[in-house]
Amino acid sequence: xxxxxxxxxxxxxxxxxxxxxxxxxxxxxxxxxxxxxxxxxxxxxxxxxxxxxxxxxxxxxxxxxxxxxxxxxxxxxxxxxxxxxxxxxxxxxxxxxxxxxxxxxxxxxxxxxxxxxxxxxxxxxxxxxxxxxxxxxxxxxxxxxxxxxxx
Numbered sequence: 001x002x003x004x005x006x007x008x009x010x011x012x013x014x015x016x017x018x019x020x021x022x023x024x025x026x027x028x029x030x031x032x033x034x035x036x037x038x039x040x041x042x043x044x045x046x047x048x049x050x051x052x053x054x055x056x057x058x059x060x061x062x063x064x065x066x067x068x069x070x071x072x073x074x075x076x077x078x079x080x081x082x083x084x085x086x087x088x089x090x091x092x093x094x095x096x097x098x099x100x101x102x103x104x105x106x107x108x109x110x111x112x113x114x115x116x117x118x119x120x121x122x123x124x125x126x127x128x129x130x131x132x133x134x135x136x137x138x139x140x141x142x143x144x145x146x147x148x149x150x151x
Contacts, residue, residue: 004049021055066111068118069139074106080130087128093121
């Protein structure tokens, strides 16, 4: 899909949707001074151009029972980085997997019910073929967390 230049109205629509994805087209239209049909067409174009990747919700992990948030730097053999990443994607606890620059490693975020749940998962991680080392840290305080890109 080709690049779509975002105008100020598109930026406003994205801002409002990132704050509240449940806004109706009519509500958005009132906020940006457009008709419901025009807003719907703009949103469809943003989706068609891949600017809006998906519509989703943000779950508060603590209120959902995920009391432990951990980050992992997982060193991996170069030849097995893709297969290791694929195996990590299958873990329900893992929310993000990134290949990082530098030596071959993956940066991973995971949410756990408690320490026992985390220990069980770490043992599974260490048994994956191609992983050479797992360093972990747990989150102490969330000062800022944003799931949406500000445009």
